[in-house]
Amino acid sequence: MLRFVLSRLLTFVPTFIGVTIVSFAFIRLLPGDPITLLAGERGIGEERYNELAAQFGFDQPMWRQYLDYLFGIFQGDLGTSFVTKRPVLDEFLALFPATLELSICAILLAVLLGIPAGVIAAVNRGKFFDQALMTTALVGYSMPIFWWALLLIIVFSSGLGWTPVSGRMSLMYFIEGPTGFMLIDSLLSGQEGAFRSALAHLILPTIVLATIPLAVIARQTRSAMLEVLGEDYVRTARAKGLAPLRVNGLHALRNAMIPVVTVIGLSVGTLLAGAILTETIFSWPGIGKWMVDSIFRRDYQAVQGGLLIIAVIVMIVNLTVDILYGAINPKIRNR
C-alpha cells in the first residue's frame, strides 16, 4: 500500500510541473495588459508604466518570469496579488473555507441521496420509482444551474421567505472563528441564532451545487448496480437467505462502488475548484468567485497561484480515489 501511494506521489512531479507551465501561460495568453487595466480609464504614462512593469517584473523575459514563479513556489511563495497587494496564498486560504464548506455539504447531499436512490432504482428496475427517478435525474442534470438557482430563490427566498437570498451569514452576527466553516464557528461563538442563520444561508447553494453531482451519482450507481445484480455472487448471497437490504446494500453495492467512487471523485474535484456560477448567484465569498474576478483583472499572480493550488487539490482527491479503489476491491489492492 505504501509503495502504491509513493509511486503515485512520484507521478505528481511531472503533473505538477505541467500545471505550473499551463497556469503560467494561460493567463498570459489572454489579451489585455494588467498594468493598463490597473491604471483604469485615465490611462497611464509611459514612464510610470515602465516603472510599474519593472516593479512587478513584467519587463523580464518570459522564461525568467517563469523561473521566478517556479522558485517562489518551492519557497512557499505564490506571489503577491498586485490588485490587493496581499500574498496570493493568504487570499486563497481566507476564501477557501467558504468553498470547502459549501462543497462538502453539496457532495454529502449528493452522495447520501444519490447512492440510495440509484440502488433502489436498480433493484426496482423498470418500475415506477425507477422511471420517475431517472427522469428527474435527467432533468436535474440538464437544467441550467443559474436558472435553477433563480427558481429556488424566487420560490423559497422571495416567495415563501424561508431562506435568505445570498451571503453566508446574516448581518446581525459577526463570526470570526478558528475553522472558517460558518457552521462550526457560529456554534463555537455561542451567539444565539447564528448557527440557524448559517444553516439557512447554506441550504439553497447546497441544493443548487449538489444537483448535477446528485444526478450523475444516482445514474452511475443505478447502472453499476444493474451490472452487478446479475452476478453469480449476488445469487450466492441470496441463496444464503440474506435479507434484500444486505444482499443489495452490502454484497452488490460494494462491488458497484468503483465507478461510483470515480464520479464522486470527479465531482469533488470540480466542486472544490470553485462553483463559479453558484458562488456568483448567491454572493458566496469563495474561491470560484475570486478566480473569476482575478481573471477579469488580469491579476497574473492570483490566477496562476490559484490555479496551481486547485490543481494540487484535485490531484490529492484523485489519489484518494485510487486508494479507495483498493479499499473497496481487494483484487485491485494486490495488483
Add this chain to the structure above:
Amino acid sequence: MPLLEIRNLSVDFSTTSGSFRAVDGVDITVEPGDLMAIVGESGSGKSVSMLAVMGLLPWTATVTADRMAFNGHDLRGMTPKQRRRIIGRDMSMIFQEPMSSLNPCFTVGFQIKESLKKHTDLDRAGRQRRAIELMQLVGIPAPEKRLTAFPHQLSGGMSQRAMIAMALACEPKLLIADEPTTALDVTIQAQILELLTGLQERTGMALILITHDMGVVAETVNRVQVQYAGQKVEEQEVGALFDDPHHPYTAALLAALPERATERRLPTIPGVVPGQFDRPEGCLFSPRCRFADARCKAVEPVQASREMGLALCHYPLSHGEPTNREKAS
C-alpha cells in the same frame, strides 16, 4: 414424508417477445438422505426448476405448482421472510462457476461466517471455530489462513470447496449442487464429486446433483431424473436406467457416452433442445427421436407406468425396442 415434494411445477419467463415456459409440469420427490441426479442438456430446465425451489429466480419468472413442500412446509404460501429462514439453512445450493459465485470484495471467512451469523446463535468465537471446522470438512488445507484469503487468491477447486463449506454451514437437510464440476479440471472434478458424496454419506443430508454428464451420474448417485425441454421424461434407479432406459432421449444420451460407444464414430443426438419459438407439436423430443412416427409429431404423450420409468413417451423402450406400437397401429 418426503423431504421435498413437487407436483406439476411450471416456470414461465416473461420476455419482450412473449412468455417462455422453461419448466413444464415437472414432478420431483426427494426423500431424506436421498442421492439423486437431474440430467439433461443445456436448456432442459434443470437449473431453473431448482432455482424455483430455492426462490432465486428473477422477478420475470412466474412459478406455479400444484404442490411444493419442503420438510412438510408449503413453500408456495410463504412470505419471502419465512422462506429466507429456510434457504441457506435447511436447503442450500452450490453453483456452476465457483470463481464468480464468491463475492470478490469479502474474505472467504466473512462469507462463510455470514451464513452462521444469519441462521445460528453462535457468538463470534463460535462462528470462527465452526468456520475452521467447515474448512477442514471440505478438505481445505491451512484453514485458519485461508479464512482470511480473498476469493481471487483461491483456485477454482478451492473456491468450490469454499462454496460447499458455505452451503454446509448450517447442516442443511438438502443440498442442491448445480453442475458443481462443469467449470473445473477433470482431476478436480472427481475430487469434488467424491467430497460431495462423502459428505452426503457422513451427514445424511439429501443431495440433488444437477448435471449434463451421464458419466458423473453413473459414479455418483442412486436415482436419476431425466429432463428434456422443461419436462421430466424419465425417472429410474441408476442401475436400471443404465441397463434399460425407457425413454428414447435417455437411451440417446447413454449411447453418446464414450465408454458405451461401439462404433468408430461417437453417436450424437442431432439437433438442439427446442427454444421459445421452435417448440414442436406433440412430443417435444419427436424432431430428434429416431423412433418417432406421425402420432409422436401430433399428440402429446402421457407418462408411462412406474415399471416403464414414468417415461413421457408413446412408445417407451424396453431393451432398446419401442413397445405399444402394435396397439397404436
